[in-house]
Amino acid sequence: MDNGETTPMLTVDDVLKLNPLLPSTSMLPPMATDQLGHDSHLGSDIDWISLLSGSFELGDQNPSPSKARYGENVGTKKKKGGRTKKATPARIAFHTRSADDILDDGYRWRKYGQKAVKNSTHQRSYYRCTQHTCNVKKQIQRLSKDSSIVVTTYEGIHNHPSEKVMESLSPLLRQLQFLSRI
DNA sequence: CGGTTTTGACCCGCGC
DNA sequence: GCGCGGGTCAAAACCG
Numbered sequence: 001m002d003n004g005e006t007t008p009m010l011t012v013d014d015v016l017k018l019n020p021l022l023p024s025t026s027m028l029p030p031m032a033t034d035q036l037g038h039d040s041h042l043g044s045d046i047d048w049i050s051l052l053s054g055s056f057e058l059g060d061q062n063p064s065p066s067k068a069r070y071g072e073n074v075g076t077k078k079k080k081g082g083r084t085k086k087a088t089p090a091r092i093a094f095h096t097r098s099a100d101d102i103l104d105d106g107y108r109w110r111k112y113g114q115k116a117v118k119n120s121t122h123q124r125s126y127y128r129c130t131q132h133t134c135n136v137k138k139q140i141q142r143l144s145k146d147s148s149i150v151v152t153t154y155e156g157i158h159n160h161p162s163e164k165v166m167e168s169l170s171p172l173l174r175q176l177q178f179l180s181r182i
Numbered sequence: 183c184g185g186t187t188t189t190g191a192c193c194c195g196c197g198c
Numbered sequence: 199g200c201g202c203g204g205g206t207c208a209a210a211a212c213c214g
Contacts, residue, residue, distance in 0.1 A: 111186070111187055111188085112205095112207075112208095113207080114188075114189080115203090115204065116204095118202095118204085126205070126206075130186090137205095139205090
């Protein structure tokens with residue numbers, strides 16, 4: 001919450017440029033775009049996006065297999081006395097206006113937790129990408145004041161395309177392969 | 183029957 | 199050192 005920090009504001013286009021694996025606005029759920037009457041310049045349901053932190057490093061997610069438990073934590077974290085940067089993965093927050101908590105962003109998510117946060121009447125849900133090779137996480141919570149607003153925070157970058165993207169892209173890819181053979 | 187959600191317990195960092 | 203707040207685990211329930 002707060003957000004009083006110096007978080008640079010980005011447009012959707014900026015974020016997409018940074019992260020080509022994110023779903024483009026064109027594949028946002030039509031339902032969401034429909035029920036969003038007002039005219040955001042993109043016509044999507046995204047109110048704003050903010051880059052919370054981040055070193056965008058593709059393909060460098062925590063290689064931690066399944067053995068990474070809490071104590072050992074992710075990546076490299078040993079001492080804290082110094083200025084260990086903690087290698088914070090990229091974090092992006094979306095404010096969306098939707099009646100549905102989960103917006104279909106093309107990826108499949110598995111819920112792994114839910115917690116009540118202080119100063120909020122609603123709970124926060126924690127999701128993880130179902131792809132084993134990809135440990136992108138996201139958390140979702142509604143604003144306590146305006147429960148029609150859903151805050152979705154992505155952490156990390158997918159190291160694989162979503163099934164939906166591939167599905168819509170496969171005809172194109174096939175054609176590309178065919179043409180390249182000529 | 184396999185994958186997902188639910189839910190309480192557990193763990194960890196941080197402030198006091 | 200302790201307690202609180204927040205993030206995660208994991209087992210059982212749930213669902214197609």
